[in-house]
Amino acid sequence: MNEFLRPIGVLLWKDILIELRSRDLVVSLLVFGLVVVVVFNFALNATPELVTEVTPGILWVAFAFAGVLAMNRAFVREKEEGGLDGLLLSPISRDSIFFGKAAASFIFMLLVEAVLLPIFAGLLNFSPASFTLILTIVLATLGFSVVGTLFSAISVQTRSREILLPVLFFPVILPVLVGAVESTKQALGGDTVVGLGHWLPLLGAFDALFLVICHWIFSIVVEE
């Protein structure tokens, strides 16, 4: 098999296997996502009219925070018994490590979102069956996992790693978050302001840009 893709598959399979064994990540993220929605409902004291207004926001806050937790967990798990050192010691390209970890985070987050979305749809009373919405979720999650993988690789090496990851992650990811929220608004048939059609291509452009930059910087950062 291809020398570049094979190690990515190996890493991905390892993470899936660990997740199948422990089930700690996906289950806790699901519960966490639900908690976020419930907390928001109380905090905003949401009336039915308000709910439609803030639904995209609640949805993406839940996904983004769950995403940060997932990223953090993905690398803390590697760090616990030195697995990250083991990875870096192995003769696979650093790019493969980056894409392997990013792919694992991407898949786990999509899984969590796939389960949460119908639940949210029921709780917040919207229809999840929208192509735009699903494409938005896929693109935004890709951006999350690419940026998050780089920053968790950095933050896991520092002290106070749990704090540092969100501090690094959120400012950088904000364009994705804005794009996702606006695009979701459109998908849910909210505002129909001219120009909202820009958001999906913008998400795609962001993903492409950060895929290039992050994987380049990742190899430099982990080799240091």
Added chain:
Amino acid sequence: MAGTEEIQQPTSEIAFQSKFRWSDMIRVDGRINLRGCLLLVTGILMLVNLYMIFMVAPTDAVLGHVQRIFYFHVPLAIVSFVAFLAVFIASIAYVFRRETKWDNLAHASAEIGVVFITLALVTGMIWAKPVWNAWWLWTPRLTTTLILWLIYVAYLMIRSYAPSPSKAAIYGAAMGIIGFADVVVVYFSVQWWPGIHPTPVVGPLADTGSLDGTMRSVLLFSMLTFLALLTYLIMERMALQDTVDQLRGIRFSLRRAARQDAIPGD
């Protein structure tokens, strides 16, 4: 004690200057003191700038005197953007060259840039209160600036939390590059963001046509002044870092000598 001689040498190189002489600002040891000259120039520029802002610039017909904060607010914001551009360029140079001077430049620019953008945010809020009757509005421009602030505060945090100086440098470079790329994306994406667009007065996408001729001249002069101030502060910060590095070097060789001396039978 074989190490004693070589330890004393670097200490004597840093001459302690007890007396300040004005001529040192221009020339030190027969060489032009670039930093000193820039300090002089910046100082004069700032005095002139104050005069321009408060005496030359006309009072705004609608907003009154409070509008004069505009001559601080806008240059601070733009110059901080220049500082972050410097962080970006220096970070890329550091990644490719791995020379400490690039990292020092990036670090110094980021620190000064954060100070400037903080001042820009504060002056903006002071201006916003009487004009918009609110300290803060979530407009695209303000949000972009706040994101910028967050990114470069994160830059400084990542550096101070890094486990070693070389890691701090490379993590900083990573943040310096991604942060700037992000800022560009944010800058253009907010143009499409629905919301209140306050008429952009300056900036790459700005429309300066509404400005009175004198006002524009004062603004440009103020920008020049703050650019000089930025350059001077960055140079000063880098010189400070040089001194810190020298001191570290001395401590380094002392520690090394101490450990070497402790070995019997060498």
Added chain:
Amino acid sequence: MVAPSSNLGASAPAPTSGEAIVVRGLEKSFGEWPVLWNLDLTVGWGELVALFGANGVGKTTLLRILSTQAKPDAGSIQVAGFGLSKNAQTIRRRVGVVAHQTFLYEDLSCRENLVHYGRLYGLEDPRNRAEEALLQLGLSNRADSRVRTLSNGMQKRLSIARAILHRPQILILDEPEAGLDRESIAVLRSLLEEWTDAGLSVIMTTHDLDLGLSWARRAAVLSGGRIRFPAADEYMDGAQVRELVASALEPSR
């Protein structure tokens, strides 16, 4: 304990020429803390070098540099005949590392861990190789247990199995005896003897003077940032080496 079946000689391409590890003028510091400097070290093929030194003297740092996990500040380093700066990936294939951490995933079984690493190294038949390594370290009966359920000594053994999995030419061991019981130490010793007999090399750190001196063909002492071999003569008599090592290990500041 069953003596491990010998399949080392057939596995690794027997290196013939040059030295296993050559280090010249190595320097490494952490910020303003000097750790290693003027460090020269040579490890020949078929040698087992035991590295002694007080705590914090840089033993682990040296091993991390040799295994490409840390970057040196200066100096030339050759591992298995390859320059460290240019050929990190080649060197990674040729060294096996046992560190303080096991590099194992606690939620996977012993076998799954080894198969995973085997795949990472691109082994032709990772499953078979994993079985061999498990057998060699006497872990076959625990192959399907999760690492989490293993005792520390067992985990360490598995970590050794992981290190030899891809048939490296040089083993880099950081206190491999720590946490091992007598039986495991005996397994490790016979493994290392077989290893060096096959012309492969080992560099290890240890705090156990007796163990290190009886296993090693050469002892090295790390102090004051560099390696101090016992005199020029490689094979000093035991008492002299012991004295030198002991004096270097005394707390000194």
